[in-house]
Amino acid sequence: MLEEKAPSVPAAAALRRELAARLPGAAADLDVLHLVCGEFLANAKEHGGGLQGIRVGRTARPGTLRVEVDDSNPAEPVVKPKDVDAITGRGMFLVDNLALAWGCTPNGTGKTVWAVVPCGDAAA
Structure with a gap:
């Protein structure tokens, strides 16, 4: 699981580079992953009262x-x-x-917004 604590705006670019390095065979899927990550990061900064962390990892599917x-x-x-x-x-x-699915869960200090996205090479 890739985890970044309290990432800043430059962390979005760093996250995209990290995901591209970990998922080299999933170029088309990376566009969706990047868009979702970017939207969640922007929303946390603009509407969420401050970004606390981001995680990207495998699912059971x-x-x-x-x-x-x-x-x-x-x-x-x-x-x-x-x-x-x-x-x-x-x-x-x-x-x-x-x-494929998304939602929001209270986490005690705010919320966790999550999404499941397709990725042919889910090795993160």
């Missing part, structure tokens, strides 16, 4: 990875209706459509 991001705001993320005129607010809509 072959060919999938689970992404988890902890932040300090207990409010659940919201999937906004598609609005072609909006400049922002599409992130969770994309997560909802690209992830």
Whole structure:
């Protein structure tokens, strides 16, 4: 399991590099994984009261990875209706459509937002 405690904005790029190194045969799947990780990181920073940690690891289901991001705001993320005129607010809509499953769990200090994404080489 790849784990990063209290990552900063540069940690998103570092996370993408780490995932690409660990999953060299999964280039197409990495785009979905990167998008989900990036959206969760951005939401934690903008709406979550501060990022507390991120984890990416294998699931019991072959060919999938689970992404988890902890932040300090207990409010659940919201999937906004598609609005072609909006400049922002599409992130969770994309997560909802690209992830195999996603959800939110209270963690005592805020919440953990998680998603299961396809990954042909789930070796993280």
